[in-house]
Amino acid sequence: MNHSYIRASDAVSADAVSTRAFLQQAVDHYPRxxxxxxxxxxxxxxxxxxxxxxxxxxxxxxxxxxxxxxRQRQQARHRSLPTLLRWIWETASAPECKMVLLLNLDTLGTGRNLQLTDSAPPGLNAIIADAWQKVTGTACTDGVTSMTQIIINRVAQGVFATPFNQLTVHVKAMSEPIATARTGMICP
Structure with missing residues (x-):
């Protein structure tokens, strides 16, 4: 696994044009x-x-x-392709912060099943919630709310525009200023 990580200097303030470009880069990088x-x-x-x-x-x-x-998926002989984690979030939003995480769907091992549910992929929602609990030092289970999953598939015919528009609506609903960042490549 590549052990790159995000540094405080990696987060960049974003305007509407650069945010749109950031989203487009993510879509262009991964077909799903x-x-x-x-x-x-x-x-x-x-x-x-x-x-x-x-x-x-x-x-x-x-x-x-x-x-x-x-890595665990790979050891169990299941498919898990490399990914970058891309983040968009509100930077001045106490007491809460809206955030979007973008990643390669094929890292999650969903195969051709494009319908994610709260339990599939088994644990990504838990990864997000558990990570938040760890960094805040709390056992509070309601630290992560309003989880919405959107699959953007530019390979299948006629299914790209609606989910991409849903994603842009979520991003536009964020209060400015907004920041973007990328973590290092995850290579199992």
Missing amino acids: LAAFSFTLALPYREAMSEYRSLILRFHSEVWQRTGEYS
């Missing part, structure tokens, strides 16, 4: 893209820089756990 939109309940912090640090630690923790999930 999984997008997870959710809201994080932020614990109280004294300064905005502390929120930024907390969110970047969360990104790193999700990256590590997703890499472990992918």
